[in-house]
Amino acid sequence: MVKPKVAFFGMTSCKGCYFQLLLANEKLPAIFGSIDIVDFWMLNEKPKDDDMYDIAFIDGAVSNHENAELVRNVRERSKYVIAFGTCACHGGIPAVRNPDERKHSAYHKLVYGKDIKVKSYPHADPVSRHIHVDYEMTGCPINEREAVEVIRDLLLGKKPVAPDYPVCVDCKKAGVSCLFKEGTLCMGPVTRAGCNAPCPASRTACDGCRGPLPDANWNEMEKLMKEHGIEKKTMNMMLGKYTGGKMAK
């Protein structure tokens, strides 16, 4: 059986999600042995001329013209495109600057000095704002098990479905005693599941790194936060560092 051609590309990100993939490869070479990795970001930054891909993984936010061209290029030559990592799915850390768009050049000058010309967009985007994405594998970083299961499913011809329920379900299944009930401000109820709740399992509140859950009860969450002295603005900031300042609503 011909192995599917898989390519990996990276844009504006810390590449932590790539390390998760490498970890997964270490533990489960069988899955990675079943695919033909034709392009890996560390070896080739851009697609080779005639290459066509069965599956393309794109990580990182689109924050400049180069990134935007790259994602369009990849889309044209790929059957199935996966945006992986919160940066690719929601904008992530590169998008932290989004709410201050208008101060973009001022910040740039401050950080890089006035001699380096501004090359990036005033705002960093999720990949889906530029091309159609077939699957969003979110997480900061991604959950390596999800990566393995998605590749496994694609090898079997199954289209993966991202969880449409909150982290609370993962958390209970992981046997964690609810942090929220102990007074910790956990963003679990409004965050998309799929990570197996490693942070709550280590007694750290979920901070919503996997992005907002579309059907979450935002009103109630705001109310409960307020009872703990957290204003909606603050909650926006907490979750907003992964979504470019925007919440789901």
Place this chain on the structure above:
Amino acid sequence: MPKSDRHTYKPVPAEVVRIIDEAPGIKTFRLRFERPGDRKRFDFLPGQFGLFSLMGIGEATFSMCSSPREEEIEISVRNVGNTTDAMFTMKKGDLIGVRGPYGKGFPLDVVKGKDVVIVAGGIGFPPLVSVLEYLLFRRKDYGKIWVIYGVKTVDDIVYRYKGPRWRKHKDVTITTTVEKKCREWNGCTGMVTDHIRKLKINPANTAGFSCGPPVMLKFVSEEFQKLGIEPENIHLSLERMMQCGIGKCGHCNIGDKYVCRDGPVFSLAELRRMQEDVW
């Protein structure tokens, strides 16, 4: 004391002996159980369903569309998800897992001697085809039969090859109606409800059967009642997410009823008593 049935979730193997391309996105699979004993155990009545599995991919629910008398069974599939997509890649000779039969079928004994109106909407046709085959085999036991089969476009029509055989029977009227007018179609147009209205029936001795999308069932049952058919004589086959097939996993419940166990065929009278919205 009725004996308890014992269940596990292990499917039995059946071989794909024929694949019929009915319409874009719809195929009929003709299956033969590998072991004859399995077909004997899979003794089904029209309206019952089975759970069909491809190991590693998943399971999907289908009502049989073939006559219960046939050695081989048939199911009609539309590719809308992972399991059905995988089924569409199957070839003759491939194996598929089968569990069942489950559920309560159409009450064909109860409506003996009556006239029967069968109304099918799109992919709701399969179980009603099984019903029709059953009625035609016992033609003398039933009165007049009307079949109203509605589809959105002319391309969606299935079982074209069965029509001629059905029409040969006495007092069987088959109306295929297409919602969207087009040049290739010379036949009836409009919704199934338009055609129910045109029927001249004796409501006291008529039963109405229907299967199709929830919205359609709602309007069809209203039309049946307008004709004077009693809710106890209107039988509808419902769709819900099914996984276990035996009323345990909870997915198919409507109020306190389980569509897989108390249905999928319910009378309108039963549906009215449901404690949750049906449609």
Place this chain on the structure above:
Amino acid sequence: MTQDSYYFIEKKDLQGFIDALTLKMSVFAPVRKGRGFRFEKLKNKQKLDLNGYINTEFPPKSILMPEGEALVRYKESMICEVFDDVKKAVFAIRPCDVHAMLLLDKVMMGHGDIEEHYEARRKNLIVIAMNCTEAGENCFCESMETDRLYGGFDLLFTENGNGYHVEAGSEEGKKIIDDSAKLFRKSSGMPAKTKPGCTKKIDTAGLPEIMKKAANSSIWEDTAKRCLSCASCTFVCPTCYCFSLKHEPDVTDLKNGEVKREMDYCMLLRFSKVAGDYVFRQHRTERVKQFFYHKLVYGLENEGKNHCVGCGRCITECMAGIDITEEAAKVRKKYAKV
């Protein structure tokens, strides 16, 4: 039960009894974890510490329906069923949870259809129940009549003074006593059952009829506005049994794999989603309503027993503070006289 079914064991001998039991079978007992206690399999000679134990945070249903339990295994085209018939015991399970277990039996092995996977586990489970001496903050077993047992156990412990009165409820239970005969002495009977002292309650008199009147009430919409759909209630409820069958191919060899049972929750959108992505219970109100009606109305109609045993776990876990006893009271207040 006959006169020879009553025994007494001193507290100092309890550890010895459990140790002897762990040699013969897997014993699940309350173990300190997280915010309270969980039922966990005891390791050999693990010290039992029931100090402050009222009930576990998570219910014991995971012993009969473990998460990710393999039900069917396949190796290419060879498919076989999987049954777990390892002998197990659950120790110090409370009366409310035993009532819940008896209810799960009616669901999984009743209605003329026996699920053999559940049956295998159930047949091999020894139930060693323990009466409560005090109620938890959210317990309301008294009003649900689940604070006492008349059966459904192999052994029933009741704390009294420096030991436990033990009633044998089956031949299996008697045998366990006989196997540790040195630790038990015969007793003339059981002490009078005292009420645990619940502060919460549900007035169940005619409740299903009243709930039916409230079918279209705005109460459910108001409650749904508070619900986060986190499914915690359905997770910790000892009578919630809904599950999914998940195909899990082996990542090391895609031709092999398992079909697993994973618990599922009616509070989630995906629960009522069909092929084509249509969701029957799209609105939170519908899902919240389904939960309360299943617990207090439908269960009674289907199994002859309320699907709520008053354990109070859902009240404890709900982040929004939704309380089933308050909901029932709201409904009664608004619809009882109409």
